[in-house]
Amino acid sequence: MVDHSEQGWTKLCNGVIVFDDGYFLAPDGHSEPIHAVAA
Numbered sequence: 001m002v003d004h005s006e007q008g009w010t011k012l013c014n015g016v017i018v019f020d021d022g023y024f025l026a027p028d029g030h031s032e033p034i035h036a037v038a039a
Contacts, residue, residue, distance in 0.1 A: 007019070
């Protein structure tokens with residue numbers, strides 16, 4: 001995990017980048033709201 005919360009994002013060990021605005025960017029390039037991951 002790489003934490004760059006001062007820049008508004010965190011990279012998880014699976015390659016997903018989570019942004020403070022409530023979205024994530026998957027390694028394959030698609031982006032969704034974070035709540036869609038938990039569903």
